[in-house]
Amino acid sequence: MPLSEFSVRASIAVSDIGRAVDFYEGKLGLPLAHSGPSANITDGSRVYRSGGDVALNVFQSATAGKSEATMATWYVDDLDSIVDELTQAGVGLVRYDQLEHDARGITERAGGGRIAWFQDPDGNTFAIESDR
Structure with missing residues (x-):
């Protein structure tokens, strides 16, 4: 079964999930699909919808902002x-x-x-x- 038959979403590491919520929900207006843990951080992950489908996973991590x-x-x-x-x-x-x-x-x-x-x-x- 090829991967082309499945949805894909981007995963974005952030350093502070609370600050990320303010940005992604408050400024970008992305609707929350669901939240959950990220590694050992309770409620450290948020999944957002865009274009009617789940599109973006934002999670708290020490690797935040490392990619240009x-x-x-x-x-x-x-x-x-x-x-x-x-x-x-x-x-x-x-x-x-x-x-x-x-x-x-x-x-x-x-x-x-x-x-x-x-x-x-x-x-x-x-x-x-x-x-x-």
Whole structure:
């Protein structure tokens, strides 16, 4: 049975689950699917829904924020509206010196479309992309 027959979700390590809840639920507005333990931390893990399905597992760990790579990407229809909502919620966009960004922090995506990046409180990087 190939893995392509099963759902997949991103797992994100955070240093403080309480601070992560404020960010992922409060600022990003992700709905909680369920919570549970993470290693020996009671209620140290949260699973969030996005796009109608379970999509993101956030768990407390000493390895939080160690990767500089983009951890997950949301593909959206209206990038401008999403950027506005995130900015109004207090989420800052990441700007990379080697790329040209517009005044709001959005850049042209290789191959067409546009993209913007943001980080959680631990420095985990996420992207928002749109074909327009």
